[in-house]
Amino acid sequence: MDGVTGFLHSEGDINTTEERTRWQNQLAHPRTEAMLEEDARYFLHQSMSTPCLDVLEKADGIYIEDARGHRYMDFHGNNVHQLGYGHPQVVESIKKQLDTLPFSPRRFTHQVAIDCARKLGNICGGDLNRVLFAPGGTAVIGMALKLARVVTGNHKIISLWDSFHGASLDAIGVGGEACFRESMGPLMPGVERIPPAVSYRGIWPREDGSDVHYADYLEYVIEKEGGVGAFIAETVRNTDVQIPSQAYWQRVREICDTHNVLLIxxxxxxxxxxxxxxxxxQRFGITPDILCIGKGLGGGIIPMAAMITRDEFNVAQHISLGHYTHEKSPVGCAAALATIEAIEQDHLLDKVRADEPYVRNRLENMKSRYELMGDIRGIGLLWGVELVTCRQSKERATREAEKILYRCLELGLSFKVSQGNVLQLSPPLTIDRNELMRALDIVELAISEISAA
Incomplete structure (x- = not known):
């Protein structure tokens, strides 16, 4: 794989390949084709986005539906679709809020914002009880970086290669995705990146599969670099589903405490x-100093994000960490509260824990029969299927992954491909067992067809 292709494939499936052209040529739907052409005419083109894949007209539950009437189970959803689409409880809450207080200007508060902040502190547990809202996840990453500087007096940050924390200039400054940093020139100073704890392609593999030595390297860099204020990381790498061990995270927590480095x-x-x-x-038995959340917080409808931290870090009264126009959006807070209530009332956390072994068993069974599947890894309802041309060399099966993606789209299942060869499967948490079974049947059928070919 050449350098340019590596950049393009590092985050998700891309829109400039022969398979994408073939997909669009077979749509055979004049209105769809006309709308895609018009979209490409008016929107600035960018990798993985515009030109677009298809035209949507409906979204309901776990399904999205295109202009041809073709329905897809959505296992991508930009990770906003924990409750699927148009969840009635979230929709009703938003409607009620629009009728009373649709917007709250700066310097004012309101009950729904207070209730939402209190509720977030409750579900975070521990001493995470101070909240700032923002319209999106990238914004709360920026606020977290600012707060770490204020609290520690140190501006240096350590992050992980291959991480993604948002697309703004400060977020890509701490991110490790090449496709976002390419051609950007100088980024935020004081950032040191270290290798992530990767089980399948790690640069420092151990025969026993342990990964704590990746955390030990974090301590090495902290001590050598000096002046480090924070370590920022995804608990589990979302895009290609990399899952460190509990021992790794507990060692990281210990290192941050020892060296007065905030864990974001x-x-x-x-x-x-x-x-x-x-x-x-919470699956790893640790608590961060600063937590950044977003995407699904708004119920798949309203852009909503939050930074949550400890009471002892309420020390930035003299500066504006966020100061966003929609910082205390009543509609966003109403959507977030309704989302939390729906997850509680429908016992979705229990459901996801029950779904996890079912998905694991299905994918492990597939792996035993298809050499194309080099690795499967997952937690809850987040799964990665890594495809390889050879299990010994672990050469990425990028061409096969793309063919499987478009075959699954034809069969009614949408997901994303990461790193060029990882099928990332993240369905709505509301998916029932029959739907989950049917989706995995589609994945298996596509894998079997491409394997045979």
């Missing part, structure tokens, strides 16, 4: 129940 955990894509806990860090 990015739960923007994986929070709100995807792991079977409210937040993925």
């Amino acid at each position: 955990m990015d739960e923007i894509p994986n929070g709100m129940g995807r792991s079977g806990e409210w937040f993925t860090y």
Whole structure:
């Protein structure tokens, strides 16, 4: 794989390949084709986005529906779809809020914002009880970086290669995704990146599969670099589903405490129940100093995000950490509260924990029969299927992954491909067992067809 292709494939499936052209040529739907052409005419083109894949007209439950009437089970959803689409409880809450207080200007508060902040503190547990809202996840990453500087007096940050924390200039400055940093020139100073704890392709593999030595390297860099204020990481890497061990995270927590480095955990894509806990860090028995959440917080309807931290870090009264126009959006807070209530009332955390072994068993069974599947890994309802041309060399099966993606789209299942060869499967938490079974049947059928070919 050449360098340019590596950049393009590092985050998700891309829109400039022969398979994409073939897909669009077979749509054979004049209105869809006309709308895609018009969209490409008016929107600025960018990798993985515009030109677009298809035209949507409806979204309901776990399904999205295109202009041809073709329905897809959505296992992508930009990670906002924990409750699927148009959840009635969220929709009703938003409607009620629009009728009373649709917007709250700066310097004012309101009951729904207070209730939402209190509720977030309750589900985070521990001493995470101070909240700032923002319109999106990238914004709360920026606020977290600012707060870490204020609290510690140190501006240096350590992050992980291959991480994604948002697309703004400060977020890509601490991110590790090449496709976002390419051609950007100088980024935020004081950032040191270290290798992530990767089980399948790690640069420092151990025969026993342990990964704590990746955390030990964090301590090495902290001590050598000096002046480090924070370590920022996704608890579980969302895009290609990399899952460190509990021992790794407990060692990281110990290192941060020892060296007075704040631990910032990015739960923007994986929070709100995807792991079977409210937040993925709760599966690993640790608590961050600063938590960043977003995406699914708004119920798949309203852009909504939050930074949550400890009371002892309420020390930035003299500066504006966020100061966003929609910082205390009444509609966003109403959507977030309704989302939390729906997850509680429908016992979705229990459901996700029950779904996890079912998905694991299905995928492990597939792996035993298809050499194309090099690795499967997952937690809750977040799964990665890594495809390889050879299990010994682990050469990425990028061409096969793309063919499987488009075959699954034809069969009614949408997901994303990461790193060029990882099928990332993240369904709505509301999916029932029959739907989950049917989706995995589609994945298996596509894998079997491409394997045979």
